[in-house]
Amino acid sequence: MQISRTSAIFSVLLILHCLGLAETRVAAQPSWPNLDVLENYPNPAGTTCGLDGSARPGSEKAATNGLKNRYELPTSSFQPVLLSDIITLPSGTPNAPPTSADPNNQRAVTMVGFVREVKPGGTAGESCHCRAKGKTQVDAHIELVLDPNSNAPSGKGMVVVEVQERMRRLAAQGLLQSNIGQDWSTPMLRARLKGRWVKFSGWLFYDPDHHLEAWQVDRQNTLGRKNWRETEWEIHPVMAIESGVQPPPDAVR
Numbered sequence: 001m002q003i004s005r006t007s008a009i010f011s012v013l014l015i016l017h018c019l020g021l022a023e024t025r026v027a028a029q030p031s032w033p034n035l036d037v038l039e040n041y042p043n044p045a046g047t048t049c050g051l052d053g054s055a056r057p058g059s060e061k062a063a064t065n066g067l068k069n070r071y072e073l074p075t076s077s078f079q080p081v082l083l084s085d086i087i088t089l090p091s092g093t094p095n096a097p098p099t100s101a102d103p104n105n106q107r108a109v110t111m112v113g114f115v116r117e118v119k120p121g122g123t124a125g126e127s128c129h130c131r132a133k134g135k136t137q138v139d140a141h142i143e144l145v146l147d148p149n150s151n152a153p154s155g156k157g158m159v160v161v162e163v164q165e166r167m168r169r170l171a172a173q174g175l176l177q178s179n180i181g182q183d184w185s186t187p188m189l190r191a192r193l194k195g196r197w198v199k200f201s202g203w204l205f206y207d208p209d210h211h212l213e214a215w216q217v218d219r220q221n222t223l224g225r226k227n228w229r230e231t232e233w234e235i236h237p238v239m240a241i242e243s244g245v246q247p248p249p250d251a252v253r
Contacts, residue, residue, distance in 0.1 A: 042132030113144025
């Protein structure tokens with residue numbers, strides 16, 4: 001008995017379907033959320049917090065808050081930099097820090113450092129977060145060094161990177177690249193990152209709130225409050241995390 005061409009094709013497709021080869025199923029990806037305004041934040045009773053935080057709209061503070069609160073991925077790939085490169089970025093003068101318009105604030109970068117500490121930051125209440133103070137609301141401050149034995153409280157050689165609330169929400173939805181899971185809470189970050197070489201990717205940002213607390217600005221440690229970090233240039237916010245990587249070329253060996 002002769003089999004028609006149509007019947008033969010149908011039979012082949014039926015066999016492939018049974019073997020799971022006829023189609024490729026792609027898991028549906030959640031859409032990128034609009035996080036311009038955080039609902040019920042920092043308080044649960046209907047409060048909101050926009051990208052400007054609690055700063056006056058149109059002010060320089062509102063502009064820097066907006067940079068801290070960025071949550072969109074860059075349109076191009078993150079560009080590799082060394083931690084030692086970030087340390088040497090221009091930090092202005094004691095009386096004039098880099099502003100929100102500084103071109104370096106528009107750079108999306110990736111960098112490897114040794115995580116010496118992870119802890120809540122800004123628990124006194126920061127303008128960018130509408131004065132939120134809860135440990136589950138404020139940023140995770142992650143301290144990076146090139147020498148795994150560096151624990152000096154002076155902060156020489158230390159660079160800060162930060163995970164903030166919008167990043168935790170994106171990570172929880174599986175929208176950010178990571179090999180440590182979707183829980184980016186500060187305790188979980190500390191458990192999974194401290195004492196390891198880690199690659200962080202995100203937006204480069206100069207934090208003027210701590211301008212006179214860095215060795216690159218106050219080399220004699222005689223201005224403002226006591227120095228506790230090398231530079232105010234940060235990766236803020238962090239948008240991708242890869243733990244357990246090899247030390248970078250500028251690591252202290």
